[in-house]
Amino acid sequence: MKPFHHLYGPVPSRRLGRSLGIDLVPHKICTYDCIYCQIGKTTQKTLVRKEYVPVMEVIEEVERFLKEETSSIDYFSLSGSGEPTLHSKIRSVIEGIKEITSIPIAVITNGSLLYLEEVRQDLLYADVVLPSLDAVSSDAFLKINRPDEGLSAERMVEGLVQFRKIYKGQIWLEILFCRGINDHQDELIRMKEAINRIKPDQIHINTVVRPPSERWAVPLSQKEIEKIKNIFGDKASIISEFDRPPFSLTEGNIKEEILKILRRRPLSLNDLSEGMGIPTEELERHIQPLILKGSIEVRSFGESVFYEVVKEIQISRP
Ligand code: SF4
CATH class of the missing domain: 3.20.20.70 (Aldolase class I)
Structure with a gap:
Protein backbone atom coordinates (compact mmCIF):
# COMPACT_ATOMS: atom_id res chain seq x y z
CA MET A 1 0.00 0.00 0.00
CA ILE A 239 -14.29 14.14 27.79
CA SER A 240 -14.58 10.46 28.51
CA GLU A 241 -12.21 7.71 27.56
CA PHE A 242 -12.40 6.00 24.24
CA ASP A 243 -14.24 2.70 24.27
CA ARG A 244 -14.80 0.98 20.96
CA PRO A 245 -14.56 -2.54 19.57
CA PRO A 246 -11.31 -3.37 17.81
CA PHE A 247 -10.72 -3.15 14.07
CA SER A 248 -8.46 -5.45 12.14
CA LEU A 249 -4.90 -4.57 11.26
CA THR A 250 -2.56 -6.98 9.58
CA GLU A 251 0.55 -8.05 11.45
CA GLY A 252 2.77 -6.67 8.70
CA ASN A 253 1.84 -3.03 9.10
CA ILE A 254 1.43 -2.72 12.86
CA LYS A 255 4.81 -1.02 13.41
CA GLU A 256 4.21 1.25 10.45
CA GLU A 257 0.81 2.19 11.84
CA ILE A 258 2.20 2.83 15.33
CA LEU A 259 4.78 5.23 13.90
CA LYS A 260 2.22 6.91 11.67
CA ILE A 261 -0.08 7.59 14.61
CA LEU A 262 2.70 8.67 16.98
CA ARG A 263 4.16 11.01 14.36
CA ARG A 264 1.07 13.17 14.86
CA ARG A 265 0.97 13.17 18.64
CA PRO A 266 2.32 11.32 21.66
CA LEU A 267 0.03 8.64 23.04
CA SER A 268 0.00 6.30 26.00
CA LEU A 269 -0.03 2.55 25.56
CA ASN A 270 -3.71 2.51 26.47
CA ASP A 271 -4.54 5.22 23.92
CA LEU A 272 -2.78 3.25 21.22
CA SER A 273 -4.35 0.01 22.29
CA GLU A 274 -7.85 1.44 22.22
CA GLY A 275 -7.36 3.22 18.91
CA MET A 276 -5.76 0.32 17.11
CA GLY A 277 -7.83 -2.39 18.74
CA ILE A 278 -4.72 -4.31 19.77
CA PRO A 279 -4.15 -5.59 23.32
CA THR A 280 -1.50 -3.66 25.26
CA GLU A 281 0.73 -6.73 25.71
CA GLU A 282 0.84 -7.30 21.97
CA LEU A 283 1.48 -3.64 21.26
CA GLU A 284 4.38 -3.61 23.71
CA ARG A 285 5.93 -6.43 21.69
CA HIS A 286 5.97 -4.13 18.64
CA ILE A 287 6.93 -0.98 20.51
CA GLN A 288 9.95 -2.33 22.36
CA PRO A 289 12.07 -2.89 19.21
CA LEU A 290 11.18 0.64 18.05
CA ILE A 291 12.37 2.03 21.39
CA LEU A 292 15.59 0.06 21.15
CA LYS A 293 16.20 1.37 17.62
CA GLY A 294 15.74 4.92 18.91
CA SER A 295 12.64 5.52 16.79
CA ILE A 296 10.28 5.95 19.72
CA GLU A 297 11.00 7.87 22.87
CA VAL A 298 9.33 7.31 26.21
CA ARG A 299 8.19 10.40 28.08
CA SER A 300 6.53 10.54 31.50
CA PHE A 301 3.79 13.03 32.15
CA GLY A 302 1.76 12.99 35.36
CA GLU A 303 1.23 9.39 36.23
CA SER A 304 1.25 8.21 32.63
CA VAL A 305 3.91 7.18 30.20
CA PHE A 306 3.66 8.40 26.60
CA TYR A 307 5.38 7.31 23.45
CA GLU A 308 6.52 9.73 20.79
CA VAL A 309 8.41 9.40 17.53
CA VAL A 310 11.94 10.77 17.51
CA LYS A 311 13.17 9.88 14.04
CA GLU A 312 12.08 8.27 10.82
CA ILE A 313 13.09 4.71 9.99
CA GLN A 314 12.27 2.28 7.21
CA ILE A 315 10.06 -0.58 8.37
CA SER A 316 10.79 -3.82 6.57
CA ARG A 317 7.64 -5.86 6.18
CA PRO A 318 7.84 -9.55 7.12
S1 SF4 B 1 -1.11 25.59 19.03
FE1 SF4 B 1 -1.61 23.39 18.99
S2 SF4 B 1 -3.36 23.16 20.40
FE2 SF4 B 1 -3.15 25.35 19.94
S3 SF4 B 1 -4.55 25.65 18.27
FE3 SF4 B 1 -2.54 25.31 17.35
S4 SF4 B 1 -2.48 23.10 16.94
FE4 SF4 B 1 -4.20 23.46 18.35
Whole structure:
Protein backbone atom coordinates (compact mmCIF):
# COMPACT_ATOMS: atom_id res chain seq x y z
CA MET A 1 0.00 0.00 0.00
CA LYS A 2 1.40 3.41 -0.98
CA PRO A 3 1.81 5.75 1.99
CA PHE A 4 -0.60 8.59 2.51
CA HIS A 5 0.83 12.11 2.81
CA HIS A 6 -2.21 13.94 4.07
CA LEU A 7 -4.14 11.24 5.95
CA TYR A 8 -3.29 9.63 9.25
CA GLY A 9 -4.91 7.05 11.45
CA PRO A 10 -7.56 5.96 12.09
CA VAL A 11 -6.67 7.51 15.43
CA PRO A 12 -8.39 7.13 18.76
CA SER A 13 -10.40 10.21 19.54
CA ARG A 14 -12.11 10.72 22.83
CA ARG A 15 -14.85 12.63 21.06
CA LEU A 16 -15.15 11.18 17.58
CA GLY A 17 -14.60 7.48 18.19
CA ARG A 18 -12.32 6.20 15.47
CA SER A 19 -11.51 9.04 13.14
CA LEU A 20 -9.35 9.34 10.08
CA GLY A 21 -7.32 12.51 10.33
CA ILE A 22 -6.75 14.78 7.38
CA ASP A 23 -3.87 17.20 7.68
CA LEU A 24 -4.54 20.39 5.72
CA VAL A 25 -1.48 22.40 6.77
CA PRO A 26 2.17 21.43 7.22
CA HIS A 27 3.41 20.70 10.73
CA LYS A 28 2.73 23.42 13.29
CA ILE A 29 1.50 26.22 11.09
CA CYS A 30 -1.09 27.72 13.38
CA THR A 31 -2.74 30.94 14.48
CA TYR A 32 -1.93 30.04 18.10
CA ASP A 33 0.98 28.63 20.05
CA CYS A 34 -0.91 27.05 22.94
CA ILE A 35 1.06 26.22 26.05
CA TYR A 36 -0.69 22.83 26.24
CA CYS A 37 -0.24 21.89 22.57
CA GLN A 38 0.58 18.21 22.34
CA ILE A 39 2.32 18.46 18.98
CA GLY A 40 4.96 20.94 20.05
CA LYS A 41 5.71 24.61 19.57
CA THR A 42 4.27 26.53 16.62
CA THR A 43 6.93 27.03 13.97
CA GLN A 44 4.93 29.45 11.84
CA LYS A 45 2.36 31.62 13.55
CA THR A 46 0.22 33.22 10.88
CA LEU A 47 -3.21 34.39 9.80
CA VAL A 48 -2.45 33.88 6.11
CA ARG A 49 -4.93 31.57 4.46
CA LYS A 50 -3.75 29.68 1.40
CA GLU A 51 -3.88 26.28 -0.29
CA TYR A 52 -1.15 24.81 1.90
CA VAL A 53 -1.69 21.35 0.40
CA PRO A 54 -3.34 20.73 -2.99
CA VAL A 55 -7.04 19.91 -2.65
CA MET A 56 -6.89 17.32 -5.43
CA GLU A 57 -4.15 15.37 -3.63
CA VAL A 58 -6.26 15.22 -0.48
CA ILE A 59 -9.37 14.06 -2.31
CA GLU A 60 -7.41 11.42 -4.25
CA GLU A 61 -5.97 10.07 -1.01
CA VAL A 62 -9.42 9.90 0.60
CA GLU A 63 -10.67 8.03 -2.48
CA ARG A 64 -7.76 5.60 -2.28
CA PHE A 65 -8.25 5.13 1.46
CA LEU A 66 -11.89 4.20 0.90
CA LYS A 67 -10.90 1.63 -1.74
CA GLU A 68 -8.00 0.08 0.16
CA GLU A 69 -9.07 0.15 3.80
CA THR A 70 -11.22 -2.52 5.31
CA SER A 71 -11.50 -1.08 8.81
CA SER A 72 -14.46 1.13 9.62
CA ILE A 73 -14.20 4.73 10.71
CA ASP A 74 -16.71 7.02 12.36
CA TYR A 75 -15.53 10.39 11.04
CA PHE A 76 -13.13 12.14 8.75
CA SER A 77 -11.60 14.82 10.89
CA LEU A 78 -9.97 17.90 9.43
CA SER A 79 -7.41 18.70 12.06
CA GLY A 80 -3.84 17.46 12.24
CA SER A 81 -0.67 19.30 12.99
CA GLY A 82 -1.82 22.90 12.61
CA GLU A 83 -4.97 25.01 12.25
CA PRO A 84 -7.10 23.55 9.41
CA THR A 85 -9.08 26.71 8.69
CA LEU A 86 -5.85 28.33 7.51
CA HIS A 87 -6.36 26.23 4.37
CA SER A 88 -8.11 28.60 1.98
CA LYS A 89 -9.90 25.77 0.17
CA ILE A 90 -11.16 23.81 3.16
CA ARG A 91 -14.66 24.13 1.74
CA SER A 92 -13.59 22.38 -1.50
CA VAL A 93 -12.05 19.59 0.59
CA ILE A 94 -15.30 19.12 2.53
CA GLU A 95 -17.41 19.23 -0.62
CA GLY A 96 -15.04 16.88 -2.46
CA ILE A 97 -15.19 14.27 0.31
CA LYS A 98 -18.96 14.54 0.49
CA GLU A 99 -19.19 13.69 -3.19
CA ILE A 100 -17.52 10.31 -2.63
CA THR A 101 -18.68 9.14 0.80
CA SER A 102 -21.40 9.60 3.38
CA ILE A 103 -18.98 9.27 6.31
CA PRO A 104 -19.49 12.43 8.37
CA ILE A 105 -16.89 15.18 8.42
CA ALA A 106 -15.72 16.90 11.56
CA VAL A 107 -13.59 20.04 11.70
CA ILE A 108 -11.41 20.39 14.77
CA THR A 109 -10.46 24.05 14.91
CA ASN A 110 -9.20 26.55 17.43
CA GLY A 111 -12.00 28.82 16.18
CA SER A 112 -9.71 31.82 15.88
CA LEU A 113 -10.58 32.58 12.24
CA LEU A 114 -14.33 32.36 12.57
CA TYR A 115 -14.42 36.14 12.81
CA LEU A 116 -13.93 36.00 9.02
CA GLU A 117 -17.15 35.66 7.05
CA GLU A 118 -15.39 33.46 4.45
CA VAL A 119 -14.29 30.95 7.12
CA ARG A 120 -17.80 30.78 8.57
CA GLN A 121 -19.15 30.08 5.09
CA ASP A 122 -16.50 27.42 4.44
CA LEU A 123 -17.44 25.41 7.52
CA LEU A 124 -21.18 25.37 6.84
CA TYR A 125 -20.77 22.08 4.98
CA ALA A 126 -19.17 20.14 7.83
CA ASP A 127 -21.32 17.79 9.91
CA VAL A 128 -19.80 18.80 13.20
CA VAL A 129 -17.48 21.62 14.16
CA LEU A 130 -15.37 21.33 17.29
CA PRO A 131 -13.98 24.75 18.16
CA SER A 132 -11.93 25.66 21.22
CA LEU A 133 -12.67 28.37 23.73
CA ASP A 134 -9.95 28.31 26.36
CA ALA A 135 -10.27 31.88 27.57
CA VAL A 136 -12.49 34.91 27.30
CA SER A 137 -10.44 37.54 29.11
CA SER A 138 -7.63 39.04 27.12
CA ASP A 139 -5.09 38.19 29.80
CA ALA A 140 -5.90 34.48 29.96
CA PHE A 141 -6.24 34.28 26.16
CA LEU A 142 -2.75 35.66 25.64
CA LYS A 143 -1.31 33.38 28.30
CA ILE A 144 -2.85 30.09 27.25
CA ASN A 145 -3.21 30.42 23.47
CA ARG A 146 -0.36 32.86 22.71
CA PRO A 147 -2.23 33.97 19.55
CA ASP A 148 -1.00 35.76 16.46
CA GLU A 149 -0.96 39.48 17.22
CA GLY A 150 -3.85 40.12 14.81
CA LEU A 151 -6.23 38.16 17.04
CA SER A 152 -8.12 39.09 20.18
CA ALA A 153 -10.31 37.16 22.62
CA GLU A 154 -13.24 39.42 21.83
CA ARG A 155 -12.95 38.82 18.11
CA MET A 156 -12.67 35.08 18.60
CA VAL A 157 -15.81 34.90 20.79
CA GLU A 158 -17.74 37.11 18.38
CA GLY A 159 -16.75 34.80 15.51
CA LEU A 160 -18.19 31.82 17.36
CA VAL A 161 -21.41 33.70 18.14
CA GLN A 162 -21.85 34.69 14.48
CA PHE A 163 -21.08 31.17 13.27
CA ARG A 164 -23.76 29.68 15.55
CA LYS A 165 -26.33 31.95 13.97
CA ILE A 166 -25.86 30.46 10.51
CA TYR A 167 -24.61 26.92 11.14
CA LYS A 168 -27.22 24.16 11.39
CA GLY A 169 -24.87 21.32 12.33
CA GLN A 170 -23.48 20.36 15.71
CA ILE A 171 -21.06 22.63 17.57
CA TRP A 172 -19.07 20.88 20.28
CA LEU A 173 -17.08 23.45 22.17
CA GLU A 174 -13.90 22.32 23.87
CA ILE A 175 -12.44 24.14 26.83
CA LEU A 176 -9.06 23.03 28.05
CA PHE A 177 -8.07 24.12 31.54
CA CYS A 178 -4.55 24.73 32.80
CA ARG A 179 -4.00 25.34 36.48
CA GLY A 180 -3.61 29.00 37.40
CA ILE A 181 -4.11 30.19 33.81
CA ASN A 182 -7.80 29.97 32.87
CA ASP A 183 -9.45 28.40 35.91
CA HIS A 184 -10.06 31.55 38.00
CA GLN A 185 -13.60 32.21 39.19
CA ASP A 186 -13.85 35.43 37.14
CA GLU A 187 -12.76 33.65 33.99
CA LEU A 188 -15.31 30.89 34.56
CA ILE A 189 -18.12 33.42 34.97
CA ARG A 190 -17.12 35.22 31.78
CA MET A 191 -16.82 31.92 29.94
CA LYS A 192 -20.32 30.96 31.00
CA GLU A 193 -21.66 34.26 29.66
CA ALA A 194 -19.85 33.70 26.37
CA ILE A 195 -21.17 30.14 26.14
CA ASN A 196 -24.73 31.41 26.65
CA ARG A 197 -24.20 33.55 23.55
CA ILE A 198 -22.44 30.87 21.49
CA LYS A 199 -25.09 28.22 22.27
CA PRO A 200 -23.01 25.13 21.53
CA ASP A 201 -24.73 21.75 21.36
CA GLN A 202 -22.17 20.25 23.71
CA ILE A 203 -19.39 21.55 25.93
CA HIS A 204 -16.36 19.31 26.32
CA ILE A 205 -14.23 20.01 29.34
CA ASN A 206 -10.65 18.93 29.19
CA THR A 207 -7.35 19.44 30.90
CA VAL A 208 -3.71 18.70 30.13
CA VAL A 209 -3.69 14.94 29.70
CA ARG A 210 -0.88 14.54 27.18
CA PRO A 211 2.67 15.93 27.29
CA PRO A 212 2.29 19.68 26.69
CA SER A 213 4.40 22.07 24.65
CA GLU A 214 5.36 23.84 27.89
CA ARG A 215 6.24 21.68 30.84
CA TRP A 216 4.72 24.25 33.17
CA ALA A 217 1.23 23.75 31.68
CA VAL A 218 -0.28 21.89 34.61
CA PRO A 219 -3.54 19.92 34.63
CA LEU A 220 -6.47 20.38 37.00
CA SER A 221 -7.49 17.52 39.26
CA GLN A 222 -10.51 15.37 38.50
CA LYS A 223 -12.33 17.03 41.40
CA GLU A 224 -11.65 20.54 40.07
CA ILE A 225 -12.76 19.55 36.59
CA GLU A 226 -15.98 18.10 37.97
CA LYS A 227 -16.67 21.33 39.82
CA ILE A 228 -16.27 23.27 36.57
CA LYS A 229 -18.52 20.84 34.73
CA ASN A 230 -21.28 21.58 37.26
CA ILE A 231 -20.87 25.32 36.70
CA PHE A 232 -21.38 24.87 32.95
CA GLY A 233 -24.55 22.77 33.33
CA ASP A 234 -26.22 19.95 31.44
CA LYS A 235 -24.48 20.39 28.10
CA ALA A 236 -21.09 19.99 29.71
CA SER A 237 -19.23 16.74 29.93
CA ILE A 238 -15.74 15.75 30.88
CA ILE A 239 -14.29 14.14 27.79
CA SER A 240 -14.58 10.46 28.51
CA GLU A 241 -12.21 7.71 27.56
CA PHE A 242 -12.40 6.00 24.24
CA ASP A 243 -14.24 2.70 24.27
CA ARG A 244 -14.80 0.98 20.96
CA PRO A 245 -14.56 -2.54 19.57
CA PRO A 246 -11.31 -3.37 17.81
CA PHE A 247 -10.72 -3.15 14.07
CA SER A 248 -8.46 -5.45 12.14
CA LEU A 249 -4.90 -4.57 11.26
CA THR A 250 -2.56 -6.98 9.58
CA GLU A 251 0.55 -8.05 11.45
CA GLY A 252 2.77 -6.67 8.70
CA ASN A 253 1.84 -3.03 9.10
CA ILE A 254 1.43 -2.72 12.86
CA LYS A 255 4.81 -1.02 13.41
CA GLU A 256 4.21 1.25 10.45
CA GLU A 257 0.81 2.19 11.84
CA ILE A 258 2.20 2.83 15.33
CA LEU A 259 4.78 5.23 13.90
CA LYS A 260 2.22 6.91 11.67
CA ILE A 261 -0.08 7.59 14.61
CA LEU A 262 2.70 8.67 16.98
CA ARG A 263 4.16 11.01 14.36
CA ARG A 264 1.07 13.17 14.86
CA ARG A 265 0.97 13.17 18.64
CA PRO A 266 2.32 11.32 21.66
CA LEU A 267 0.03 8.64 23.04
CA SER A 268 0.00 6.30 26.00
CA LEU A 269 -0.03 2.55 25.56
CA ASN A 270 -3.71 2.51 26.47
CA ASP A 271 -4.54 5.22 23.92
CA LEU A 272 -2.78 3.25 21.22
CA SER A 273 -4.35 0.01 22.29
CA GLU A 274 -7.85 1.44 22.22
CA GLY A 275 -7.36 3.22 18.91
CA MET A 276 -5.76 0.32 17.11
CA GLY A 277 -7.83 -2.39 18.74
CA ILE A 278 -4.72 -4.31 19.77
CA PRO A 279 -4.15 -5.59 23.32
CA THR A 280 -1.50 -3.66 25.26
CA GLU A 281 0.73 -6.73 25.71
CA GLU A 282 0.84 -7.30 21.97
CA LEU A 283 1.48 -3.64 21.26
CA GLU A 284 4.38 -3.61 23.71
CA ARG A 285 5.93 -6.43 21.69
CA HIS A 286 5.97 -4.13 18.64
CA ILE A 287 6.93 -0.98 20.51
CA GLN A 288 9.95 -2.33 22.36
CA PRO A 289 12.07 -2.89 19.21
CA LEU A 290 11.18 0.64 18.05
CA ILE A 291 12.37 2.03 21.39
CA LEU A 292 15.59 0.06 21.15
CA LYS A 293 16.20 1.37 17.62
CA GLY A 294 15.74 4.92 18.91
CA SER A 295 12.64 5.52 16.79
CA ILE A 296 10.28 5.95 19.72
CA GLU A 297 11.00 7.87 22.87
CA VAL A 298 9.33 7.31 26.21
CA ARG A 299 8.19 10.40 28.08
CA SER A 300 6.53 10.54 31.50
CA PHE A 301 3.79 13.03 32.15
CA GLY A 302 1.76 12.99 35.36
CA GLU A 303 1.23 9.39 36.23
CA SER A 304 1.25 8.21 32.63
CA VAL A 305 3.91 7.18 30.20
CA PHE A 306 3.66 8.40 26.60
CA TYR A 307 5.38 7.31 23.45
CA GLU A 308 6.52 9.73 20.79
CA VAL A 309 8.41 9.40 17.53
CA VAL A 310 11.94 10.77 17.51
CA LYS A 311 13.17 9.88 14.04
CA GLU A 312 12.08 8.27 10.82
CA ILE A 313 13.09 4.71 9.99
CA GLN A 314 12.27 2.28 7.21
CA ILE A 315 10.06 -0.58 8.37
CA SER A 316 10.79 -3.82 6.57
CA ARG A 317 7.64 -5.86 6.18
CA PRO A 318 7.84 -9.55 7.12
S1 SF4 B 1 -3.36 23.16 20.40
FE1 SF4 B 1 -4.20 23.46 18.35
S2 SF4 B 1 -4.55 25.65 18.27
FE2 SF4 B 1 -3.15 25.35 19.94
S3 SF4 B 1 -1.11 25.59 19.03
FE3 SF4 B 1 -1.61 23.39 18.99
S4 SF4 B 1 -2.48 23.10 16.94
FE4 SF4 B 1 -2.54 25.31 17.35
